[in-house]
Amino acid sequence: MDTDLKKYIRSFRQTKATIPTNIVFIQTLMYQLCKGVAFCHGHGLLHRDLKPHNLLMDKKTMMLKIADLGLARAFTLPIKKYTHEILTLWYRAPEVLLGDTHYSVAVDIWSVGCIFAELVNLQAIFQGDSELQQLLHIFRLLGTPNEEVWPGVSNLVNWHEYPQWSPQSLSTAVPTLDKDGLDLLEVSLLLISHIQKYHTPTEYIHK
Template identity: 40%
Template sequence: MEKYKLGKVIGLGAYSTVQKDLNLKTNQIVAIKRLYTFDCKNGVPYTTIREISMLKEMDHINIVKLLDVIRNTKNEWYIIFDYLDLDLEKYMVTYLEDSMDKHRIKCIMHRILSGVMYCHKHRIMHQDLKPDNMLIDLNASVVKIADFGMARAFHIPLRAYSPEVLTIWYRAPEILLGSPVYSTAIDVWSAGCIFAKMLMRQNLFAGASKNEHLRKNFSIMGTPNERTWPGVTSLPYYPAGLPEYNPENLEEFFVDLEPAGVDLLSVSCCCFQMCVFF
Protein backbone atom coordinates (compact mmCIF):
# COMPACT_ATOMS: atom_id res chain seq x y z
CA MET A 1 0.00 0.00 0.00
CA GLU A 2 3.06 2.26 0.02
CA LYS A 3 2.32 3.58 -3.45
CA TYR A 4 -1.07 4.96 -2.38
CA LYS A 5 -1.82 8.15 -0.50
CA LEU A 6 -4.96 7.44 1.51
CA GLY A 7 -7.71 10.04 1.35
CA LYS A 8 -11.20 10.54 2.72
CA VAL A 9 -13.73 7.79 3.37
CA ILE A 10 -16.48 7.84 0.72
CA GLY A 11 -18.40 4.71 1.69
CA LEU A 12 -19.08 2.48 4.68
CA GLY A 13 -20.52 -1.03 4.55
CA ALA A 14 -21.01 -4.08 6.71
CA TYR A 15 -17.85 -5.70 5.36
CA SER A 16 -15.74 -2.84 4.07
CA THR A 17 -14.72 0.81 3.98
CA VAL A 18 -14.16 2.64 0.68
CA GLN A 19 -11.72 5.53 0.41
CA LYS A 20 -10.81 8.00 -2.32
CA ASP A 21 -7.05 7.64 -2.70
CA LEU A 22 -4.17 8.65 -4.95
CA ASN A 23 -1.77 6.32 -6.75
CA LEU A 24 1.55 8.10 -6.16
CA LYS A 25 3.24 6.36 -9.10
CA THR A 26 0.64 7.09 -11.77
CA ASN A 27 -1.04 10.14 -10.16
CA GLN A 28 -4.38 8.41 -10.74
CA ILE A 29 -7.30 8.89 -8.36
CA VAL A 30 -8.62 5.47 -7.32
CA ALA A 31 -11.20 3.98 -4.98
CA ILE A 32 -9.82 1.49 -2.45
CA LYS A 33 -12.10 -0.93 -0.66
CA ARG A 34 -10.62 -2.14 2.62
CA LEU A 35 -12.22 -5.37 3.79
CA TYR A 36 -13.06 -6.20 7.38
CA THR A 37 -11.71 -9.69 8.02
CA PHE A 38 -12.43 -10.15 11.71
CA ASP A 39 -15.46 -12.39 11.15
CA CYS A 40 -14.27 -14.34 8.09
CA LYS A 41 -12.49 -17.66 8.62
CA ASN A 42 -10.76 -17.48 5.26
CA GLY A 43 -9.90 -13.80 5.60
CA VAL A 44 -12.38 -12.48 3.04
CA PRO A 45 -16.14 -12.94 2.41
CA TYR A 46 -17.00 -15.42 -0.36
CA THR A 47 -19.04 -12.70 -2.09
CA THR A 48 -15.87 -10.64 -2.46
CA ILE A 49 -13.94 -13.59 -3.91
CA ARG A 50 -16.76 -14.02 -6.42
CA GLU A 51 -16.79 -10.30 -7.23
CA ILE A 52 -13.03 -10.24 -7.80
CA SER A 53 -13.07 -13.30 -10.05
CA MET A 54 -15.90 -11.88 -12.18
CA LEU A 55 -14.41 -8.41 -12.52
CA LYS A 56 -11.08 -9.89 -13.58
CA GLU A 57 -12.88 -11.43 -16.56
CA MET A 58 -14.79 -8.30 -17.57
CA ASP A 59 -13.59 -5.34 -19.60
CA HIS A 60 -16.25 -2.84 -20.62
CA ILE A 61 -16.56 0.93 -20.53
CA ASN A 62 -19.76 0.68 -18.44
CA ILE A 63 -18.43 -1.81 -15.89
CA VAL A 64 -16.28 -0.66 -12.96
CA LYS A 65 -12.65 -1.63 -13.56
CA LEU A 66 -10.71 -3.75 -11.09
CA LEU A 67 -7.18 -2.33 -10.95
CA ASP A 68 -5.49 -4.39 -8.25
CA VAL A 69 -5.99 -6.66 -5.23
CA ILE A 70 -3.57 -6.37 -2.31
CA ARG A 71 -3.22 -8.63 0.73
CA ASN A 72 -0.63 -7.51 3.26
CA THR A 73 1.27 -9.42 5.95
CA LYS A 74 -1.48 -8.66 8.50
CA ASN A 75 -4.00 -10.50 6.31
CA GLU A 76 -5.68 -7.19 5.43
CA TRP A 77 -7.31 -7.10 2.00
CA TYR A 78 -7.54 -4.05 -0.27
CA ILE A 79 -9.33 -3.95 -3.60
CA ILE A 80 -8.50 -1.07 -5.92
CA PHE A 81 -11.03 0.22 -8.48
CA ASP A 82 -11.14 3.14 -10.85
CA TYR A 83 -12.75 6.17 -9.21
CA LEU A 84 -15.91 8.04 -10.18
CA ASP A 85 -17.36 11.08 -8.46
CA LEU A 86 -20.59 9.70 -6.99
CA ASP A 87 -23.37 7.19 -7.46
CA LEU A 88 -26.60 7.77 -9.39
CA GLU A 89 -28.71 8.08 -6.22
CA LYS A 90 -26.54 10.92 -4.91
CA TYR A 91 -26.36 12.48 -8.38
CA MET A 92 -30.17 12.71 -8.59
CA VAL A 93 -30.33 14.36 -5.17
CA THR A 94 -27.34 16.69 -5.55
CA TYR A 95 -27.89 17.76 -9.16
CA LEU A 96 -31.67 17.75 -9.33
CA GLU A 97 -32.14 19.95 -12.40
CA ASP A 98 -29.34 18.42 -14.48
CA SER A 99 -30.40 14.86 -13.63
CA MET A 100 -33.96 15.54 -14.84
CA ASP A 101 -32.82 16.55 -18.31
CA LYS A 102 -34.40 14.07 -20.76
CA HIS A 103 -31.36 13.81 -22.99
CA ARG A 104 -29.17 13.11 -19.95
CA ILE A 105 -31.57 10.43 -18.68
CA LYS A 106 -31.51 8.81 -22.12
CA CYS A 107 -27.70 8.79 -22.15
CA ILE A 108 -27.49 7.35 -18.63
CA MET A 109 -29.96 4.58 -19.45
CA HIS A 110 -28.11 3.75 -22.67
CA ARG A 111 -24.90 3.29 -20.69
CA ILE A 112 -26.57 1.22 -17.98
CA LEU A 113 -28.22 -1.08 -20.52
CA SER A 114 -24.95 -1.41 -22.45
CA GLY A 115 -23.28 -2.63 -19.27
CA VAL A 116 -26.15 -4.99 -18.47
CA MET A 117 -26.06 -6.42 -22.00
CA TYR A 118 -22.32 -7.03 -21.67
CA CYS A 119 -22.86 -8.91 -18.40
CA HIS A 120 -25.60 -11.07 -19.86
CA LYS A 121 -23.60 -11.86 -23.01
CA HIS A 122 -20.89 -13.14 -20.67
CA ARG A 123 -23.46 -15.16 -18.69
CA ILE A 124 -23.41 -13.01 -15.56
CA MET A 125 -26.48 -11.82 -13.67
CA HIS A 126 -25.73 -8.78 -11.51
CA GLN A 127 -28.75 -9.35 -9.22
CA ASP A 128 -28.45 -6.02 -7.37
CA LEU A 129 -28.94 -3.24 -9.89
CA LYS A 130 -30.04 -0.01 -8.20
CA PRO A 131 -29.04 3.68 -8.37
CA ASP A 132 -26.59 3.25 -5.48
CA ASN A 133 -24.60 0.76 -7.58
CA MET A 134 -24.40 2.96 -10.68
CA LEU A 135 -21.24 5.09 -10.49
CA ILE A 136 -21.23 8.33 -12.43
CA ASP A 137 -19.06 11.37 -13.10
CA LEU A 138 -20.27 14.91 -12.51
CA ASN A 139 -21.02 15.48 -16.20
CA ALA A 140 -22.95 12.18 -16.46
CA SER A 141 -20.75 11.31 -19.42
CA VAL A 142 -19.42 8.16 -17.74
CA VAL A 143 -21.63 5.57 -16.05
CA LYS A 144 -20.32 2.30 -14.64
CA ILE A 145 -22.08 -0.61 -12.96
CA ALA A 146 -20.43 -1.50 -9.66
CA ASP A 147 -20.81 -3.86 -6.68
CA PHE A 148 -20.86 -7.37 -8.09
CA GLY A 149 -21.00 -9.00 -4.65
CA MET A 150 -24.42 -10.51 -5.38
CA ALA A 151 -23.64 -11.37 -9.00
CA ARG A 152 -23.69 -14.95 -10.29
CA ALA A 153 -22.52 -16.72 -13.38
CA PHE A 154 -25.30 -18.74 -15.02
CA HIS A 155 -25.53 -21.60 -17.48
CA ILE A 156 -28.18 -23.19 -19.66
CA PRO A 157 -30.29 -24.95 -18.52
CA LEU A 158 -30.94 -22.62 -15.62
CA ARG A 159 -30.72 -24.02 -12.10
CA ALA A 160 -32.23 -22.92 -8.80
CA TYR A 161 -30.81 -19.78 -7.17
CA SER A 162 -31.40 -18.02 -3.88
CA PRO A 163 -34.47 -15.74 -3.92
CA GLU A 164 -32.87 -13.40 -1.37
CA VAL A 165 -31.26 -11.00 -3.83
CA LEU A 166 -31.84 -7.40 -4.84
CA THR A 167 -33.07 -4.41 -2.88
CA ILE A 168 -36.85 -4.79 -2.59
CA TRP A 169 -37.80 -1.69 -4.63
CA TYR A 170 -35.84 -3.02 -7.62
CA ARG A 171 -36.73 -6.68 -7.11
CA ALA A 172 -38.59 -8.50 -9.88
CA PRO A 173 -41.90 -10.24 -9.05
CA GLU A 174 -40.52 -13.75 -9.60
CA ILE A 175 -37.97 -13.06 -6.83
CA LEU A 176 -40.62 -11.67 -4.49
CA LEU A 177 -42.82 -14.70 -5.15
CA GLY A 178 -39.97 -17.08 -4.28
CA SER A 179 -39.34 -18.62 -7.68
CA PRO A 180 -36.21 -20.82 -7.40
CA VAL A 181 -35.50 -20.44 -11.13
CA TYR A 182 -35.00 -17.05 -12.76
CA SER A 183 -32.93 -15.51 -15.49
CA THR A 184 -31.37 -12.30 -16.77
CA ALA A 185 -34.85 -10.77 -16.92
CA ILE A 186 -34.48 -9.80 -13.24
CA ASP A 187 -31.71 -7.36 -14.20
CA VAL A 188 -33.82 -5.87 -16.98
CA TRP A 189 -36.68 -5.35 -14.52
CA SER A 190 -34.29 -3.56 -12.14
CA ALA A 191 -33.03 -1.36 -14.99
CA GLY A 192 -36.65 -0.43 -15.77
CA CYS A 193 -37.19 0.54 -12.12
CA ILE A 194 -34.08 2.73 -12.24
CA PHE A 195 -35.40 4.37 -15.42
CA ALA A 196 -38.76 5.06 -13.74
CA LYS A 197 -37.09 6.59 -10.70
CA MET A 198 -35.04 8.96 -12.83
CA LEU A 199 -38.25 10.12 -14.51
CA MET A 200 -40.47 10.30 -11.41
CA ARG A 201 -37.93 11.12 -8.69
CA GLN A 202 -39.55 8.37 -6.65
CA ASN A 203 -39.86 4.61 -6.90
CA LEU A 204 -42.62 3.36 -9.18
CA PHE A 205 -43.12 0.36 -6.89
CA ALA A 206 -42.38 1.20 -3.25
CA GLY A 207 -43.99 -1.16 -0.76
CA ALA A 208 -42.85 -1.41 2.85
CA SER A 209 -43.17 -5.22 2.79
CA LYS A 210 -42.99 -7.96 0.16
CA ASN A 211 -46.77 -8.32 -0.06
CA GLU A 212 -47.38 -4.58 -0.21
CA HIS A 213 -44.68 -4.25 -2.83
CA LEU A 214 -46.28 -7.03 -4.91
CA ARG A 215 -49.66 -5.32 -4.72
CA LYS A 216 -48.11 -2.08 -5.97
CA ASN A 217 -46.43 -3.99 -8.80
CA PHE A 218 -49.60 -5.73 -9.88
CA SER A 219 -51.87 -2.69 -9.41
CA ILE A 220 -49.86 -1.04 -12.21
CA MET A 221 -48.63 -3.96 -14.32
CA GLY A 222 -51.64 -6.23 -13.83
CA THR A 223 -52.03 -9.33 -11.69
CA PRO A 224 -50.40 -12.41 -13.29
CA ASN A 225 -52.49 -15.56 -13.53
CA GLU A 226 -52.10 -19.10 -14.84
CA ARG A 227 -52.91 -17.94 -18.36
CA THR A 228 -50.33 -15.14 -18.50
CA TRP A 229 -47.78 -16.83 -16.23
CA PRO A 230 -48.21 -20.63 -15.97
CA GLY A 231 -47.38 -21.88 -12.47
CA VAL A 232 -47.43 -18.48 -10.80
CA THR A 233 -50.08 -19.40 -8.22
CA SER A 234 -47.94 -22.33 -7.08
CA LEU A 235 -44.91 -20.20 -6.22
CA PRO A 236 -44.00 -20.23 -2.49
CA TYR A 237 -44.89 -16.62 -1.67
CA TYR A 238 -47.89 -16.11 -3.94
CA PRO A 239 -50.27 -14.25 -1.58
CA ALA A 240 -53.75 -15.61 -1.02
CA GLY A 241 -56.66 -13.38 -2.00
CA LEU A 242 -54.61 -11.22 -4.36
CA PRO A 243 -56.90 -8.71 -6.15
CA GLU A 244 -57.29 -9.11 -9.93
CA TYR A 245 -55.76 -5.89 -11.24
CA ASN A 246 -55.79 -4.96 -14.92
CA PRO A 247 -52.64 -3.40 -16.41
CA GLU A 248 -52.50 0.39 -16.30
CA ASN A 249 -51.46 2.50 -19.26
CA LEU A 250 -47.91 3.66 -18.45
CA GLU A 251 -48.43 6.73 -20.63
CA GLU A 252 -50.67 8.06 -17.85
CA PHE A 253 -47.80 7.83 -15.34
CA PHE A 254 -45.24 9.37 -17.70
CA VAL A 255 -47.19 11.93 -19.71
CA ASP A 256 -44.09 13.75 -21.00
CA LEU A 257 -42.27 10.61 -22.10
CA GLU A 258 -41.99 9.95 -25.82
CA PRO A 259 -43.46 6.68 -27.18
CA ALA A 260 -40.06 4.96 -27.45
CA GLY A 261 -39.45 5.66 -23.75
CA VAL A 262 -42.85 4.28 -22.76
CA ASP A 263 -42.13 1.19 -24.86
CA LEU A 264 -38.78 0.70 -23.09
CA LEU A 265 -40.47 0.93 -19.70
CA SER A 266 -43.21 -1.46 -20.75
CA VAL A 267 -40.72 -4.05 -21.97
CA SER A 268 -38.54 -3.69 -18.88
CA CYS A 269 -41.38 -3.92 -16.40
CA CYS A 270 -43.06 -6.86 -18.12
CA CYS A 271 -39.90 -8.87 -18.63
CA PHE A 272 -40.44 -11.06 -15.55
CA GLN A 273 -42.80 -13.17 -17.66
CA MET A 274 -39.86 -14.01 -19.92
CA CYS A 275 -38.41 -16.18 -17.16
CA VAL A 276 -41.18 -18.71 -17.60
CA PHE A 277 -40.27 -19.25 -21.24
CA PHE A 278 -36.48 -18.77 -21.03
Protein backbone atom coordinates in the same frame (compact mmCIF):
# COMPACT_ATOMS: atom_id res chain seq x y z
CA MET B 1 -16.33 8.76 -10.83
CA ASP B 2 -17.47 11.46 -8.39
CA THR B 3 -20.97 10.28 -7.45
CA ASP B 4 -23.53 7.56 -7.95
CA LEU B 5 -26.95 7.69 -9.57
CA LYS B 6 -28.76 7.64 -6.23
CA LYS B 7 -26.90 10.72 -4.99
CA TYR B 8 -27.29 12.38 -8.37
CA ILE B 9 -31.06 11.94 -8.34
CA ARG B 10 -31.28 12.97 -4.68
CA SER B 11 -29.39 16.20 -5.36
CA PHE B 12 -32.09 17.29 -7.79
CA ARG B 13 -34.88 16.20 -5.47
CA GLN B 14 -33.44 18.06 -2.46
CA THR B 15 -32.88 21.30 -4.34
CA LYS B 16 -36.20 20.94 -6.17
CA ALA B 17 -34.29 21.45 -9.37
CA THR B 18 -35.34 19.79 -12.59
CA ILE B 19 -33.23 16.88 -13.72
CA PRO B 20 -32.37 17.04 -17.42
CA THR B 21 -35.03 14.95 -19.16
CA ASN B 22 -34.25 15.54 -22.81
CA ILE B 23 -34.05 12.42 -24.90
CA VAL B 24 -30.28 12.63 -25.42
CA PHE B 25 -29.58 12.78 -21.68
CA ILE B 26 -31.87 9.85 -20.89
CA GLN B 27 -30.52 7.82 -23.80
CA THR B 28 -26.93 8.44 -22.72
CA LEU B 29 -27.42 7.00 -19.25
CA MET B 30 -29.77 4.21 -20.27
CA TYR B 31 -27.56 3.11 -23.16
CA GLN B 32 -24.57 2.81 -20.86
CA LEU B 33 -26.60 0.90 -18.26
CA CYS B 34 -28.09 -1.49 -20.81
CA LYS B 35 -24.72 -2.00 -22.46
CA GLY B 36 -23.13 -2.81 -19.10
CA VAL B 37 -25.89 -5.25 -18.18
CA ALA B 38 -25.69 -6.87 -21.61
CA PHE B 39 -21.94 -7.29 -21.11
CA CYS B 40 -22.53 -9.06 -17.79
CA HIS B 41 -25.18 -11.31 -19.29
CA GLY B 42 -23.07 -11.99 -22.35
CA HIS B 43 -20.39 -13.32 -20.01
CA GLY B 44 -22.84 -15.49 -18.11
CA LEU B 45 -23.20 -13.23 -15.07
CA LEU B 46 -26.33 -12.05 -13.26
CA HIS B 47 -25.72 -8.87 -11.28
CA ARG B 48 -28.77 -9.39 -9.01
CA ASP B 49 -28.46 -6.06 -7.19
CA LEU B 50 -28.89 -3.33 -9.77
CA LYS B 51 -30.00 -0.08 -8.15
CA PRO B 52 -29.03 3.61 -8.42
CA HIS B 53 -26.58 3.35 -5.51
CA ASN B 54 -24.60 0.72 -7.45
CA LEU B 55 -24.26 2.86 -10.58
CA LEU B 56 -21.21 5.12 -10.38
CA MET B 57 -21.25 8.36 -12.37
CA ASP B 58 -19.07 11.20 -13.54
CA LYS B 59 -21.30 14.28 -13.44
CA LYS B 60 -19.31 16.17 -16.05
CA THR B 61 -19.05 13.48 -18.69
CA MET B 62 -22.21 11.53 -17.76
CA MET B 63 -20.13 8.36 -17.81
CA LEU B 64 -21.86 5.55 -15.93
CA LYS B 65 -20.34 2.34 -14.58
CA ILE B 66 -21.96 -0.66 -12.90
CA ALA B 67 -20.45 -1.41 -9.49
CA ASP B 68 -20.82 -3.83 -6.56
CA LEU B 69 -20.87 -7.37 -7.89
CA GLY B 70 -21.11 -8.80 -4.39
CA LEU B 71 -24.39 -10.58 -5.14
CA ALA B 72 -23.55 -11.49 -8.73
CA ARG B 73 -23.82 -15.13 -9.79
CA ALA B 74 -22.86 -17.07 -12.88
CA PHE B 75 -25.85 -18.46 -14.73
CA THR B 76 -26.07 -21.44 -17.02
CA LEU B 77 -28.62 -23.18 -19.20
CA PRO B 78 -30.66 -24.98 -18.09
CA ILE B 79 -31.31 -22.41 -15.39
CA LYS B 80 -30.26 -23.66 -11.98
CA LYS B 81 -31.71 -22.85 -8.59
CA TYR B 82 -30.69 -19.59 -6.89
CA THR B 83 -31.57 -17.94 -3.61
CA HIS B 84 -34.42 -15.43 -3.66
CA GLU B 85 -32.72 -13.22 -1.05
CA ILE B 86 -31.32 -10.78 -3.58
CA LEU B 87 -31.84 -7.22 -4.69
CA THR B 88 -32.93 -4.18 -2.76
CA LEU B 89 -36.70 -4.48 -2.38
CA TRP B 90 -37.74 -1.61 -4.65
CA TYR B 91 -35.84 -3.06 -7.63
CA ARG B 92 -36.74 -6.71 -7.07
CA ALA B 93 -38.51 -8.53 -9.91
CA PRO B 94 -41.96 -10.04 -9.21
CA GLU B 95 -40.74 -13.60 -9.82
CA VAL B 96 -38.20 -13.17 -7.03
CA LEU B 97 -40.79 -11.61 -4.73
CA LEU B 98 -43.03 -14.61 -5.39
CA GLY B 99 -40.27 -17.00 -4.36
CA ASP B 100 -39.13 -18.30 -7.75
CA THR B 101 -35.58 -19.61 -7.41
CA HIS B 102 -35.10 -20.53 -11.08
CA TYR B 103 -34.73 -17.02 -12.45
CA SER B 104 -32.42 -15.66 -15.10
CA VAL B 105 -31.50 -12.39 -16.84
CA ALA B 106 -35.04 -11.02 -16.61
CA VAL B 107 -34.46 -10.08 -12.95
CA ASP B 108 -31.73 -7.64 -14.00
CA ILE B 109 -33.83 -6.29 -16.86
CA TRP B 110 -36.66 -5.56 -14.42
CA SER B 111 -34.24 -3.59 -12.24
CA VAL B 112 -33.14 -1.59 -15.29
CA GLY B 113 -36.77 -0.65 -15.89
CA CYS B 114 -37.20 0.47 -12.29
CA ILE B 115 -34.05 2.57 -12.50
CA PHE B 116 -35.21 4.14 -15.77
CA ALA B 117 -38.53 5.19 -14.23
CA GLU B 118 -36.77 6.54 -11.13
CA LEU B 119 -34.42 8.63 -13.24
CA VAL B 120 -37.41 10.30 -14.85
CA ASN B 121 -39.60 10.63 -11.74
CA LEU B 122 -36.82 11.38 -9.22
CA GLN B 123 -38.33 8.70 -7.01
CA ALA B 124 -38.73 4.93 -7.14
CA ILE B 125 -41.71 3.70 -9.13
CA PHE B 126 -42.56 0.92 -6.63
CA GLN B 127 -41.93 1.82 -2.98
CA GLY B 128 -43.06 -1.11 -0.86
CA ASP B 129 -41.89 -1.62 2.72
CA SER B 130 -42.40 -5.39 2.59
CA GLU B 131 -42.37 -8.08 -0.09
CA LEU B 132 -46.18 -8.26 0.00
CA GLN B 133 -46.64 -4.51 -0.31
CA GLN B 134 -44.08 -4.40 -3.11
CA LEU B 135 -46.04 -7.03 -5.04
CA LEU B 136 -49.29 -5.13 -4.52
CA HIS B 137 -47.74 -1.92 -5.87
CA ILE B 138 -46.55 -3.83 -8.95
CA PHE B 139 -49.88 -5.58 -9.52
CA ARG B 140 -51.89 -2.35 -9.16
CA LEU B 141 -49.96 -0.81 -12.02
CA LEU B 142 -49.13 -3.76 -14.27
CA GLY B 143 -52.07 -6.02 -13.50
CA THR B 144 -52.38 -9.14 -11.37
CA PRO B 145 -50.82 -12.11 -13.18
CA ASN B 146 -52.63 -15.36 -13.82
CA GLU B 147 -51.86 -18.71 -15.41
CA GLU B 148 -52.72 -17.39 -18.87
CA VAL B 149 -50.04 -14.70 -18.93
CA TRP B 150 -47.64 -16.41 -16.52
CA PRO B 151 -47.87 -20.22 -16.59
CA GLY B 152 -46.94 -21.70 -13.23
CA VAL B 153 -47.33 -18.48 -11.25
CA SER B 154 -49.91 -19.98 -8.91
CA ASN B 155 -47.43 -22.70 -7.94
CA LEU B 156 -44.79 -20.28 -6.67
CA VAL B 157 -44.14 -20.46 -2.95
CA ASN B 158 -45.28 -16.90 -2.15
CA TRP B 159 -48.37 -16.94 -4.37
CA HIS B 160 -51.67 -16.08 -2.70
CA GLU B 161 -55.09 -14.99 -3.88
CA TYR B 162 -54.23 -11.39 -4.68
CA PRO B 163 -56.75 -8.68 -5.63
CA GLN B 164 -57.46 -8.80 -9.34
CA TRP B 165 -56.24 -5.59 -10.93
CA SER B 166 -56.21 -4.80 -14.64
CA PRO B 167 -53.02 -3.33 -16.11
CA GLN B 168 -52.80 0.45 -16.25
CA SER B 169 -50.89 2.60 -18.69
CA LEU B 170 -47.40 3.35 -17.42
CA SER B 171 -48.05 6.97 -18.33
CA THR B 172 -50.01 7.22 -15.07
CA ALA B 173 -46.86 6.35 -13.12
CA VAL B 174 -44.28 8.10 -15.32
CA PRO B 175 -46.32 11.00 -16.76
CA THR B 176 -43.40 13.05 -18.12
CA LEU B 177 -41.92 10.23 -20.18
CA ASP B 178 -42.39 10.47 -23.93
CA LYS B 179 -43.91 7.76 -26.13
CA ASP B 180 -40.59 6.13 -27.00
CA GLY B 181 -39.64 5.93 -23.34
CA LEU B 182 -43.01 4.47 -22.38
CA ASP B 183 -42.72 1.92 -25.17
CA LEU B 184 -39.33 0.87 -23.82
CA LEU B 185 -40.76 0.36 -20.34
CA GLU B 186 -43.95 -1.38 -21.45
CA VAL B 187 -42.56 -3.60 -24.19
CA SER B 188 -39.07 -4.44 -22.99
CA LEU B 189 -38.43 -3.79 -19.31
CA LEU B 190 -41.33 -3.78 -16.85
CA LEU B 191 -43.21 -6.89 -17.94
CA ILE B 192 -45.43 -8.98 -15.69
CA SER B 193 -45.93 -11.64 -18.35
CA HIS B 194 -43.29 -14.34 -18.67
CA ILE B 195 -44.59 -15.20 -22.13
CA GLN B 196 -43.37 -11.84 -23.41
CA LYS B 197 -40.21 -11.34 -21.35
CA TYR B 198 -36.90 -11.08 -23.16
CA HIS B 199 -34.35 -13.63 -22.04
CA THR B 200 -31.40 -12.83 -24.30
CA PRO B 201 -28.80 -10.38 -23.01
CA THR B 202 -28.72 -7.92 -25.90
CA GLU B 203 -32.27 -7.55 -27.22
CA TYR B 204 -33.23 -4.65 -24.94
CA ILE B 205 -30.12 -2.59 -25.64
CA HIS B 206 -31.40 -1.76 -29.12
CA LYS B 207 -34.92 -0.82 -28.07
